[in-house]
Amino acid sequence: MCAAVLALEAITVGLATPVLISIENVGVGLALTLGLGLCVICLVLSGMLRRPWAYTAGWVVQVAAIAMGFLTPIMFVLGIVFAILWAMADLLGRKIDRERAAAYAALDAQLAAESGETGQDVG
DSSP: OHHHHHHHHHHHHHHHHHHHHHTSOOOHHHHIIIIIHHHHHHHHHHHOTTSTHHHHHHHHHHHHHHHGGGTSTHHHHHHHHHHHHHHHHHHHHHHHHHHHHHHHHHHHHHHHHHHHHHHHHHO
């Protein structure tokens, strides 16, 4: 879920680049660095989510997206929306991982108990 949020956020911050240049009159170099740079970071980070540090980096991206609101005010709104989506995806993903680990542990314990009972009956 977090990868999907980052992918959609990449599109949003990428499309904010022309807005920064044409409507907000931000310099081309700064707009390209911020908009497209954050876009690339989102895409790369969405593929790195197997590593625990990537989730912390995702929170940094959310702060950066909100901070883009100082250059174009609509990014305050969009950044907050994506931060909420990121938080929900992160929290729900962790909950699903915990429940999945507990289910696998219970299954392993059940299989171990059954093989222990079967081993005693056979031997």
